[in-house]
Amino acid sequence: MKLAVVGGGSTYTPELIDGFARLRDTLPIEELVLVDPAADRLELVGGLARRIFAKQDHAGRITTTTDVDAGVADADAVLLQLRVGGQAARERDETWPLECGCVGQETTGAGGLAKALRTVPVVLDIAERVRRANPDAWIIDFTNPVGIVTRALLQAGHKAVGLCNVAIGFQRKFARLLDVNPSEVHLDHVGLNHLTWELGVRLGGPDGENVLPRLLAEHGEAIAGDLRMDRRIVDRLGVVPSYYLRYFYAHDEVVRELGTKPSRAAEVAAMEKELLAMYGDPALDEKPELLAKRGGAFYSEAAVDLAASLLGDGGSPVQVVNTYNRGTLPFLPDDAVIEVQARVGRDGAAPLPVPALDPLYAGLIANVTAYEDLALDAALRGGRDRVFKALLAHPLIGQFNYAEGLTDRLIAHNREHLAWA
Structure with missing residues (x-):
C-alpha cells in the first residue's frame, strides 16, 4: 500500500507519522511519500518521520519529493x-476583516472565503494529477475550508472524502469524562464543516443510550470552558456546538477580543519556527509535546481510520466525514457537502439518517450552505462580483457596506494568488 501526503512539509506531519507508526496493523503502509514545494522544510520533516518509523519498528519506506x-x-x-500562501496569508486572513468590524479567522467569514479562493484551484490541479496517475486512488482532504474544498473535488468527479478532527476530538473528550473507551462513544454529529452540533452522545452505537444530558449536568462548566463559550449558551441549547459556533453566537465579543491580542497565525508561526528547529535534531525520534499546541489533535487517528476503511476492511464502519448530502438533510441540495456520521467502505461514504433538525440549526446550516455555493462559484470562475455576492450572503457579514469593503481588501491582499485579479 502506498500513500502520499501533499503538504508533507507541514509541521502537522509528525502527528500523522506517529499515527501511521502506532496503527500499522490497521493501515499497513509499505511506502509513504511526503510531497511539498518547500524542500528545506521537507528535509527536516522527512528526517524526523523516518526516525519515528525506525523507533517504532515500522518497516515502511518514507521518501520525500517536491x-x-x-x-x-x-x-x-x-x-x-496544504496551505496556499503559508502562515503569511493566514496572518492577513485573520487581520484585514477586523478593519470592517468582522471576525478575522482562517476558515470562517471573509478570511475563510479568501482561503477558499486561494486553495480550490490548486487542489483541483493536484487532484487531476492524482487522477492521471491512478484513477482509482482516493483523495482524503484535510485542507481547509474542508466543506468547500471537498465539494469542489466531488463536483469535478474525484474520489474524495473530507476529514476534520472536531468530531474525534469531542469523542475522545467525552470518553474521558465518561471513563469509557472512545470506541464506545457514538456522536449525533450534524452540520457543515466547522458548523456542527453534537445533538447526542450515545454509548455503544447509534442506537445506544443518549448520555449527553448527564454530561452537561455533570461537566457543563468544563465543556463550555473548552469551547470558550458562556455556559448559559450550552445549557440553553442542550447540545454541544463546535468551537467555531463561537464566531456566530458571540461574534462581536470575539471581534473585540481579536483586536486586543496577537493573531493565532502569529502564534502558530512562532511555534512552527521552534518545531522545525526541533525536527532538525537528529536525536529526536518522536513527536514533541509542543506539537499538541499546534492543533490537529487526533488527526492521525481519524486519517488512519478513514484511509483503512476506504482501502480495505481495517477501519471503523461508521465515521464522521464530509461528503455529499444525498437527501440526508432534506432542506439542502443533494450535492451540498455536509459533515455527519457516515458508513465508510471501499465505495466511499454514505451518510446515515439524521432526525429532523430544529430550525435553530437548520436555518443556519441552510444560510451557510448558500454562502458556500457562492464561494465555490467565486473560487472556480473568479470575478469581483462573485466575491462580493459570497460575502454579502455570509451570515457573519450580510451588510452591503461591509461586503464592499471586504471585497476590496480580500482582492488586494490575495492578488498574487488569484489568476483573474
Missing part, C-alpha cells in the same frame, strides 16, 4: 493538507 506527479504516482490514497 514533484507532485512523482509523489502521487501509483498511490492508493493521497492526503491533502
Whole structure:
C-alpha cells in the first residue's frame, strides 16, 4: 500500500507519522511519500518521520519529493493538507476583516472565503494529477475550508472524502469524562464543516443510550470552558456546538477580543519556527509535546481510520466525514457537502439518517450552505462580483457596506494568488 501526503512539509506531519507508526496493523503502509514545494522544510520533516518509523519498528519506506506527479504516482490514497500562501496569508486572513468590524479567522467569514479562493484551484490541479496517475486512488482532504474544498473535488468527479478532527476530538473528550473507551462513544454529529452540533452522545452505537444530558449536568462548566463559550449558551441549547459556533453566537465579543491580542497565525508561526528547529535534531525520534499546541489533535487517528476503511476492511464502519448530502438533510441540495456520521467502505461514504433538525440549526446550516455555493462559484470562475455576492450572503457579514469593503481588501491582499485579479 502506498500513500502520499501533499503538504508533507507541514509541521502537522509528525502527528500523522506517529499515527501511521502506532496503527500499522490497521493501515499497513509499505511506502509513504511526503510531497511539498518547500524542500528545506521537507528535509527536516522527512528526517524526523523516518526516525519515528525506525523507533517504532515500522518497516515502511518514507521518501520525500517536491514533484507532485512523482509523489502521487501509483498511490492508493493521497492526503491533502496544504496551505496556499503559508502562515503569511493566514496572518492577513485573520487581520484585514477586523478593519470592517468582522471576525478575522482562517476558515470562517471573509478570511475563510479568501482561503477558499486561494486553495480550490490548486487542489483541483493536484487532484487531476492524482487522477492521471491512478484513477482509482482516493483523495482524503484535510485542507481547509474542508466543506468547500471537498465539494469542489466531488463536483469535478474525484474520489474524495473530507476529514476534520472536531468530531474525534469531542469523542475522545467525552470518553474521558465518561471513563469509557472512545470506541464506545457514538456522536449525533450534524452540520457543515466547522458548523456542527453534537445533538447526542450515545454509548455503544447509534442506537445506544443518549448520555449527553448527564454530561452537561455533570461537566457543563468544563465543556463550555473548552469551547470558550458562556455556559448559559450550552445549557440553553442542550447540545454541544463546535468551537467555531463561537464566531456566530458571540461574534462581536470575539471581534473585540481579536483586536486586543496577537493573531493565532502569529502564534502558530512562532511555534512552527521552534518545531522545525526541533525536527532538525537528529536525536529526536518522536513527536514533541509542543506539537499538541499546534492543533490537529487526533488527526492521525481519524486519517488512519478513514484511509483503512476506504482501502480495505481495517477501519471503523461508521465515521464522521464530509461528503455529499444525498437527501440526508432534506432542506439542502443533494450535492451540498455536509459533515455527519457516515458508513465508510471501499465505495466511499454514505451518510446515515439524521432526525429532523430544529430550525435553530437548520436555518443556519441552510444560510451557510448558500454562502458556500457562492464561494465555490467565486473560487472556480473568479470575478469581483462573485466575491462580493459570497460575502454579502455570509451570515457573519450580510451588510452591503461591509461586503464592499471586504471585497476590496480580500482582492488586494490575495492578488498574487488569484489568476483573474
